[in-house]
Amino acid sequence: MNENAQVIAGLHAGLPQALVAVVTICAAAVIGLVVLHRPDRAAITWAAAFGLGLVGTYAWVTAVELELPAMRALASGLMLCAEPLIWLGVRLYAGRRSSWQAAVMFVALVPITLALTAESEVFAVFFRICFAGAGVFAGLIAFELLRLKNVPRDILLPLMLASGGFAITAALNVLWTLSTPQLSGEDQIAVLRDFNVIGTLITSVAATLTILLLARVQPPNSASTSANPDAVIRGRVERVRAHQEAAWSLLDVRLDGLVDLRESTASSDFALIVKRFTGRVVAALPPSADVAPIDDGRLLALVPGSEEAVTHHLRNLLGRVSSTDERLDPSAIRTSASVGWATVLEARFDYDTLVELADERAQRAVGLGGDRWERNGRVTADADDATNLRG
Structure with missing residues (x-):
């Protein structure tokens, strides 16, 4: 086993168990403490993001254990889909135009595209594009959180930092792909998959903290402040x-x-x-x-x-x-x-x-x-x- 393979294998240690435990707890917290507390459009959208992440997590662990490439690609795509849905939920919470078309297209196309190309030569290219697209949505999450008014910054900080880190990682991946030709395409995709899993862990925890606290704060578009305060x-x-x-x-x-x-x-x-x-x-x-x-x-x-x-x-x-x-x-x-x-x-x-x-x-x-x-x-x-x- 060469040095690159040893590094990649080391990244896998303990990830499946940690991923299942963390995402399950976070999904249960969001659905139980946010949707049931205030079942508005933003909460339901966030619950959908965690629901897709939960399905993707279990599918990913199953695919890794059974060595099913198509299922693993589908699961990776489902985990990436959390980013556009979280972004859409933040916009709905802020009372802004929903712009749901972009999020829906990402959710509909990415998992299917990755699953259909899982065993083809173009999979590496498609996965890099999808990962970069999720990074764009992560950057948009951070931007939308910065635009939120009348919400304490310490509430927004966990998800803002996690999303900003995801966006930076996606940008660095593009540069890394162009500047590291000696690493094979399969090795690059393996590392990206692991970054996707680690990002899912971090984003799940950060998003849960921020969303739970936001659910207790009066949203900017609530009836008391009015969507049109003037x-x-x-x-x-x-x-x-x-x-x-x-x-x-x-x-x-x-x-x-x-x-x-x-x-x-x-x-x-x-x-x-x-x-x-x-x-x-x-x-x-x-x-x-x-x-x-x-x-x-x-x-x-x-x-x-x-x-x-x-x-x-x-x-x-x-x-x-x-x-x-x-x-x-x-x-x-x-x-x-x-x-x-x-x-x-x-x-x-x-x-x-x-x-x-x-x-x-x-x-x-x-x-x-x-x-x-x-x-x-x-x-x-x-x-x-x-x-x-x-x-």
């Missing part, structure tokens, strides 16, 4: 347009230094900062204002009143957000806000134009250092100085 404001603007009431303004309020605050504080501390920020913004605005939290540290507020009245509310808002009481909390972090201000008259009572104007001005206020508001090119530097204006 729906109330949009409805109000439509009523304002119907009555042609011009004395309404949209404020895009943003917490300054959001990225630095997120990275420099613990998840619980960051959540407390955002909660305090939201509470102070709401308290600074009149009861007749409609307020919609859009994201961590960002709110839209539709406020009635003249320019003088809105200016008064803005000064009060910036003052409240930046105020700290060191007697109550010596370690309190001083925060500030940037505000974009647009009126319904400027936007001709069009909601999308109104949001776009406020967003553009809020970004300009952030770029100028924050702790200020801007309306139509005029910038107020802070809560106490209403004279520092830029034309």
Whole structure:
């Protein structure tokens, strides 16, 4: 037995038993604790991913023991199919467009293709392509998790790291295939199979941890937060347009230094900062204002009143957000806000134009250092100085 064969044989030691035990426990946990707890589309999709992984695992172990190449290829394909289904589940959980066609095509074609070509010369090529495709879906999982809002990062970290590692492994495999011609195709496929098994073990554990915790967190598209958090404001603007009431303004309020605050504080501390920020913004605005939290540290507020009245509310808002009481909390972090201000008259009572104007001005206020508001090119530097204006 040559050195390469010894390495490959060593990778097989104990893998079947570990794979069966881990995947079985993970599948039971997801189906029993997630689907039964909240049987929505995301949970069912994740359960399907673990179900296919479970079938693939048992089929793979059986095929290895009985030396059935076609069955082993089919099982490897089934294990690869977990990646697109997990990705689809994350998108459904986030309330985004499902894009189910790509996942369904992968699940339908990969296992059958691998099984039919298992004993042909083209199997090695097909398996590398399928493995790379699963790596692409793993990278998409990590990307979708990064895009999730209002979910603590420590919950997402296990699956994010596992998926990122899978994607990197798939990319390195492409480079390795091109740069190692001295290793036979069969040896390369054997190593890839083992990486697939090891990846299944790691992904199963990481996905189970993340999914179990996500099932206990309110999803971004839940009824309480609404898939369209600004729906109330949009409805109000439509009523304002119907009555042609011009004395309404949209404020895009943003917490300054959001990225630095997120990275420099613990998840619980960051959540407390955002909660305090939201509470102070709401308290600074009149009861007749409609307020919609859009994201961590960002709110839209539709406020009635003249320019003088809105200016008064803005000064009060910036003052409240930046105020700290060191007697109550010596370690309190001083925060500030940037505000974009647009009126319904400027936007001709069009909601999308109104949001776009406020967003553009809020970004300009952030770029100028924050702790200020801007309306139509005029910038107020802070809560106490209403004279520092830029034309």
